Amino acid sequence: MNVHYAAVRGMTDDKRRAILNATLCLLSQRGFHGFSMKQLAERAGVAAGTIYLYFHDKEDLIQQLHQDIIEEVGCHLLADVDDDWPVAQQYHQIARNLWQFSLQAPEIMLSKGQFDTMPPDILFGASYESPELLLAAREKVFDPVRPIKEMYQRGRDSQQLKNLPEDVLMALSIEPICNLARDHCLGMIQLDEAGLGAVIEACWDAIRYHH
Amino acid sequence: MNVHYAAVRGMTDDKRRAILNATLCLLSQRGFHGFSMKQLAERAGVAAGTIYLYFHDKEDLIQQLHQDIIEEVGCHLLADVDDDWPVAQQYHQIARNLWQFSLQAPEIMLSKGQFDTMPPDILFGASYESPELLLAAREKVFDPVRPIKEMYQRGRDSQQLKNLPEDVLMALSIEPICNLARDHCLGMIQLDEAGLGAVIEACWDAIRYHH
């Protein structure tokens, strides 16, 4: 009887997946507004009421999608990254993984901005009113990408990276690639293999310690 | 009789400003969803119907706010930047202006992400279906920040900056600062004067041509 952990009533997990996929799809092209549960039901190929068998309400749905995406991103970014590699090589692999991932799952890259600007009580179940609770909740949610943060720590401690907080190092070397990947998915820019290499090198220049 | 250019019926422009300010305020803290015209009217201190004297509808309001913000940002970023300066100095001044602006108008920084992920037909009156129209409309809207783009061009042509498209150079050297400014406004990170200098230097490292 240990198959019932996923949902209270809903059983087959592929319905849940279909709903999550449809949510991501709508979110990436229509945004959070102009996105209704009825549209979602139609897109997912289920009835409106079915959604509420798998998710408590709209916010719960968004929250679970967010968690789901972070796990998938974390998994893909860290693929083929060896703990024993030097930080430079690890970063380059992660950066390439990120770009490749954005090509195979563009909806996720396109929806990233939506999540980034979402009220924190939806994503983390905690509001700005209690900063310490919010911080803890956020840390838990982003646990799947913690190894990346730790890589930045190691690089900084060994003076291979600049002496800056991890958030800053990530803002300098991950976010630009996310932005460019989004623009690339939207057809606003083109970037070939050589261009990608140059971009990654530029991001590396931003964070590496220049002796 | 030359005071009637601003609106069809509405006259006093401070009502328009009040509505725009209230829109920005709500947009930055509640996001696009959970933002209603009735809330807006209350916040702006006007009746619901008054909004429609100055703006055709909700989308028009958002579009005008977007244009308004871009003009203000462009104006502030280029303050105290001399055309005769070397590119390095120009960039540093713009970066500092950007940070300072984010402190004095945090709502604008907080709402940036909302606009970035908004369907293009709202912001530019053109959809993805006709890429050439969309591109032209976008260029027109972003005209106030064109001097910045031109600075990047000059820097690249004179081999002071890396040989990358302007969009890429901006993604590398402007966007990270926007991201950090947003996180700083939200209290998620702290950054003192020294830290800011280090961040700007890092962004400069990302785009400058290393001989």
Add this chain to the structure above:
DNA sequence: CGCCGCATAATGAACATTCATTCATTTTAT
């Protein structure tokens, strides 16, 4: 095999809200 009972899964019309927008009326300024 076919039929039955039963528990779970799924449905979608119905409901109460909330939304953007309108317009007959009132206020304001000249």
Add this chain to the structure above:
DNA sequence: ATAAAATGAATGAATGTTCATTATGCGGCG
């Protein structure tokens, strides 16, 4: 007195959610 500006109750459409009803899969029984 008159024209422009502002109002806010009214309207219909759309939203998130519920729940009485229907469908489905399944193990036992004749």
